[in-house]
Amino acid sequence: MTVRPRRFGELTPPPRLLFGTGPTNPDPRVLRALGLPLLGQFDPAFAEIMNEVSDLCRFVFRTENARAFPVSGTSRAGLEAGLCSLLEPGDRVVVGVAGRFGELLAEISARCGAGVTPVPTEWGRVIDPDAFGAAVRRARPKVVALVHGDTSTGILQPLPDLVRIAHEHGAVVLVDAVLTVGGTELEVDRWALDVCVGGTQKCLGCPPGMAPITYTPEVERLILGRRRPPQSNYLDLAQIEAYWGPDRLNHHTLPTSMTYGLREALRLIYEEGLEPRWARHRRAGAALHAGLEAMGLRLFGDPAHRLPMLAIVEVPEGISESGIRDALLRKHTIEIMGAFGALRGRAWRVGFMAYNAEVHNVLQFLAAFEDVLSEAGLRLPPRAGVEAAARVAG
Amino acid sequence: MTVRPRRFGELTPPPRLLFGTGPTNPDPRVLRALGLPLLGQFDPAFAEIMNEVSDLCRFVFRTENARAFPVSGTSRAGLEAGLCSLLEPGDRVVVGVAGRFGELLAEISARCGAGVTPVPTEWGRVIDPDAFGAAVRRARPKVVALVHGDTSTGILQPLPDLVRIAHEHGAVVLVDAVLTVGGTELEVDRWALDVCVGGTQKCLGCPPGMAPITYTPEVERLILGRRRPPQSNYLDLAQIEAYWGPDRLNHHTLPTSMTYGLREALRLIYEEGLEPRWARHRRAGAALHAGLEAMGLRLFGDPAHRLPMLAIVEVPEGISESGIRDALLRKHTIEIMGAFGALRGRAWRVGFMAYNAEVHNVLQFLAAFEDVLSEAGLRLPPRAGVEAAARVAG
Numbered sequence: 001m002t003v004r005p006r007r008f009g010e011l012t013p014p015p016r017l018l019f020g021t022g023p024t025n026p027d028p029r030v031l032r033a034l035g036l037p038l039l040g041q042f043d044p045a046f047a048e049i050m051n052e053v054s055d056l057c058r059f060v061f062r063t064e065n066a067r068a069f070p071v072s073g074t075s076r077a078g079l080e081a082g083l084c085s086l087l088e089p090g091d092r093v094v095v096g097v098a099g100r101f102g103e104l105l106a107e108i109s110a111r112c113g114a115g116v117t118p119v120p121t122e123w124g125r126v127i128d129p130d131a132f133g134a135a136v137r138r139a140r141p142k143v144v145a146l147v148h149g150d151t152s153t154g155i156l157q158p159l160p161d162l163v164r165i166a167h168e169h170g171a172v173v174l175v176d177a178v179l180t181v182g183g184t185e186l187e188v189d190r191w192a193l194d195v196c197v198g199g200t201q202k203c204l205g206c207p208p209g210m211a212p213i214t215y216t217p218e219v220e221r222l223i224l225g226r227r228r229p230p231q232s233n234y235l236d237l238a239q240i241e242a243y244w245g246p247d248r249l250n251h252h253t254l255p256t257s258m259t260y261g262l263r264e265a266l267r268l269i270y271e272e273g274l275e276p277r278w279a280r281h282r283r284a285g286a287a288l289h290a291g292l293e294a295m296g297l298r299l300f301g302d303p304a305h306r307l308p309m310l311a312i313v314e315v316p317e318g319i320s321e322s323g324i325r326d327a328l329l330r331k332h333t334i335e336i337m338g339a340f341g342a343l344r345g346r347a348w349r350v351g352f353m354a355y356n357a358e359v360h361n362v363l364q365f366l367a368a369f370e371d372v373l374s375e376a377g378l379r380l381p382p383r384a385g386v387e388a389a390a391r392v393a394g
Numbered sequence: 395m396t397v398r399p400r401r402f403g404e405l406t407p408p409p410r411l412l413f414g415t416g417p418t419n420p421d422p423r424v425l426r427a428l429g430l431p432l433l434g435q436f437d438p439a440f441a442e443i444m445n446e447v448s449d450l451c452r453f454v455f456r457t458e459n460a461r462a463f464p465v466s467g468t469s470r471a472g473l474e475a476g477l478c479s480l481l482e483p484g485d486r487v488v489v490g491v492a493g494r495f496g497e498l499l500a501e502i503s504a505r506c507g508a509g510v511t512p513v514p515t516e517w518g519r520v521i522d523p524d525a526f527g528a529a530v531r532r533a534r535p536k537v538v539a540l541v542h543g544d545t546s547t548g549i550l551q552p553l554p555d556l557v558r559i560a561h562e563h564g565a566v567v568l569v570d571a572v573l574t575v576g577g578t579e580l581e582v583d584r585w586a587l588d589v590c591v592g593g594t595q596k597c598l599g600c601p602p603g604m605a606p607i608t609y610t611p612e613v614e615r616l617i618l619g620r621r622r623p624p625q626s627n628y629l630d631l632a633q634i635e636a637y638w639g640p641d642r643l644n645h646h647t648l649p650t651s652m653t654y655g656l657r658e659a660l661r662l663i664y665e666e667g668l669e670p671r672w673a674r675h676r677r678a679g680a681a682l683h684a685g686l687e688a689m690g691l692r693l694f695g696d697p698a699h700r701l702p703m704l705a706i707v708e709v710p711e712g713i714s715e716s717g718i719r720d721a722l723l724r725k726h727t728i729e730i731m732g733a734f735g736a737l738r739g740r741a742w743r744v745g746f747m748a749y750n751a752e753v754h755n756v757l758q759f760l761a762a763f764e765d766v767l768s769e770a771g772l773r774l775p776p777r778a779g780v781e782a783a784a785r786v787a788g
Contacts, residue, residue: 015431038419043729049405073467073646208649209649231478234474253417267405
């Protein structure tokens with residue numbers, strides 16, 4: 001025996017309100033779908049489910065692309081699938097680096113052997129189109145990689161101008177919409193995004209484990225026409241699309257239960273409609289922002305480009321960042337998150353996404369936040385946050 | 395609107411007995427665990443679950459390795475994580491290629507830029523230690539990659555002799571135990587396997603979506619000491635182990651629900667015990683093999699090295715391979731699988747794994763198989779299969 005005899009008890013996750021940047025609490029319907037009996041991957045009934053998931057991916061991405069399906073890994077697997085399937089050693093990439101997830105796109109691209117030109121941008125600001133245009137003109141890249149909404153900075157990057165510049169110089173645009181898909185306006189076809197990657201555990205409201213991706217016929221030609229296959233077999237879109245396509249060529253075994261959960265999460269979005277869902281996220285986010293500001297707290301980043309579904313809250317002088325998170329979790333069963341990089345220890349990240357993007361959750365959070373901040377010694381105007389938020393929400 | 399208005403109904407997977415080569419029907423306890431409420435990935439309660447999953451991985455692999463955790467992708471993601479984290483361009487690999495999954499190991503290794511020396515072996519036979527030794531002496535590889543149980547051929551590869559030869563020549567041994575872990579004897583420490591990769595959807599009895607892996611401190615040194623990181627960020631074991639280790643360095647977001655399901659599947663194995671579980675698979679498999687032979691059907695491959703949990707059944711003259719599979723599915727809700735490569739259209743693959751490795755399932759299958767084969771015009775001794783299987787099972 002290699003493990004000391006011990007007891008592995010019944011799995012009983014404690015109750016949690018997941019008000020960080022993901023995973024979020026899924027709708028109970030999604031949790032129920034996860035537990036349904038399995039089908040084999042080549043069962044005709046499962047093939048139909050795969051087709052429905054593809055259709056629903058097209059729906060949330062707003063695209064007519066033939067290629068739309070989830071990659072069988074978490075968000076960064078989807079981003080890597082897009083980049084490693086497109087990039088060959090020596091190719092050039094321009095990456096907008098305005099937060100941690102821009103850094104990730106640059107790192108993945110460099111590992112593919114590409115020459116990476118970052119467009120560095122101060123955290124909390126959007127990418128300057130002039131600096132971006134200059135970088136694209138100089139580098140003449142094959143691929144431009146951009147983050148739509150970066151949870152590390154709380155900033156929503158406007159895309160159409162940057163896409164136009166990239167296209168004027170013949171580059172293919174890959175967009176990280178991991179956070180934004182299903183939560184705020186995202187228009188793959190209208191904005192002419194060439195590759196777009198989403199995540200399941202944020203505004204789609206599904207557990208983590210898959211990453212919806214879509215790409216144009218032009219990108220498909222690039223992927224199928226490369227000189228050598230990418231290093232990865234698992235994340236090779238040429239192979240994955242042949243599995244999702246009508247030929248159903250054997251590749252990996254699709255994660256059955258996750259596919260069920262994703263279908264149900266996407267079906268909920270289809271029933272709600274995209275515009276009403278975006279409005280729901282905007283409403284909850286407006287209440288959150290108003291409430292936090294009424295409490296006298298400072299929100300990080302350019303207010304003109306704030307993400308609607310989350311807030312980066314600066315930690316007031318004399319308050320312990322991790323102490324407040326611990327108190328919220330212990331006393332109120334609420335999870336929020338710390339921050340990355342230069343913001344580590346200096347900011348909290350708070351988000352209301354998918355099933356959780358409701359004003360009542362925002363009010364519950366603000367009341368609890370006021371409680372633990374007050375307990376930690378911060379002087380706050382009593383109930384100012386909750387009242388302002390409720391007022392904004394109407 | 396990019397999708398024609400259509401209806402996406404309630405998800406209602408039809409009933410299925412999954413008697414192919416995976417996924418198999420999980421124990422209802424595993425399905426229940428999948429639907430439990432989520433925790434954040436850095437929640438102390440989730441960290442404890444991760445530690446338990448690591449301990450349980452050590453238990454099923456029979457190892458004391460510090461590194462034992464699931465990779466967040468299906469089996470081939472685990473295999474690729476092992477290979478791409480070890481191999482640098484120009485490294486040499488010897489791969490035992492005795493079936494489709496040996497071919498896969500060779501393909502993944504080649505994509506990593508390694509020089510691959512295959513040890514080609516006729517399907518249905520085990521690898522010849524002399525031919526293997528000659529290849530290792532000639533190639534002096536950094537890595538030797540072997541498949542323990544290959545579902546394409548039904549053969550169980552004895553490992554200890556090959557491992558000894560590889561070690562005599564200084565190679566690291568990576569073993570694909572995707573099929574075998576939890577279903578038949580597998581001894582990572584006693585057999586001195588350097589890297590071992592399992593799959594969740596076969597003898598572990600969990601849905602597909604993760605791939606348990608373990609490796610020795612020596613392998614860890616190789617992974618951490620390489621000149622350049624591997625192309626893949628998502629499958630870079632150096633990063634993944636830092637996430638699973640005590641520092642919990644942020645990497646991808648762990649698939650929460652799959653982690654719950656895997657924990658429950660492994661907990662079931664811990665409760666049952668490995669030897670009783672292997673015996674259960676042997677008992678069901680012996681009944682299967684006896685029943686099929688009593689029906690006058692021919693099993694593919696060397697009888698001395700047959701996998702205990704499955705059978706490759708040759709299609710009798712005049713019978714349609716796919717026709718029988720369709721009839722089993724339609725009439726009896728039973729899924730079995732076709733075969734790969736030269737066996738395509740010429741064999742069925744039938745397996746009884748994890749929750750399904752029970753004699754009653756074998757009897758149910760044999761009765762249904764007799765029915766559809768008889769209906770297709772094959773003359774069979776009535777009830778011979780069921781009777782022989784029941785007799786063997788005692």
